[in-house]
Amino acid sequence: MRIVGLSLLLLVAALLPARAADPWGIAGEKEQVVIGQVVDVLCHLKKDCPANCGGGRRQLGIVDAEGRLRMVAKGQVDFANAVPDLLAYCGKRIEADGLLIENPVITLFFLQRIRHEGSADFQPAERFIQEWTARNGASSEWFRDDPETKAIIGEVGPLGIKGLVPPPQ
């Protein structure tokens, strides 16, 4: 009886859509599980639809049950979005656990965990760093070691103006 009860509890827990995201203390943030379909935002708005949601070239979002388009702007990796995590679910229905940030000038979604709708386990939205590491090797600060960031910062400096010297710390 006890085992049956425990099994039922685990089953219910697995099927529950809600899992609290980690709050970040951002103005207008609300912990939320968005359930809906992953879309290529440009395709959704303009019917300009390449295969596979643009294959990583385009910004992605989630259309929820009410038809609202939630623009995903951030994933769990520092300084990175969650496009690789969402791209794996292009056109599919997912549960996205994160923070909906309703700022007066823009509404964005910070994706923290993702799973197929109704599946058991949420996965952290950190595919960006897995793919980056596969291309470039391990780094504790991908953003400083990325070839393209190094090229741009190396060219114009950290302030964006060639020759402009940072202030002493």
Add this chain to the structure above:
Amino acid sequence: MQHLLATLSLGLLIGLAPVSTGQAQSGPAPAAPPPQMVKVSGEIVDTWCNVSGLMFGLGTAHYQCAVWCTLGGIPVAIRDKDGNLFLILKIENDDLAVNSPRLARFQAHEVTVEGELLERDGVKYLLVTQVADDKGVINMTHAEHGIQPFGQ
């Protein structure tokens, strides 16, 4: 809404009128609304830092961080003088809007662009058709804010 219209009124361009290309078979099909063409001036920013407020997300102080974020795939926007954010999905027929070196090189620049505005569920999306002006980085914020977010 009124605020947005007021903001855009100076730069509002003439929308493209729908063009009839054939004879109607059983009455006219509902015409798609004409695209809302706008001119927007402001600073290129990364949306996450600008909205989260976790660091000072403007100008020279934030340039390096904005490059990192852009190449990390965080959406890029233009912030106008009233604080409106216009999220860029496409720029001059280039739909590369994720990890885009071109957008990264635009960061913190003061620009004027023309394009199509699409508003949906709290976001103003912009499909840039032309970069009309690019003044480069002119918002000198580093003296007050250092280099965000780590100081180097």
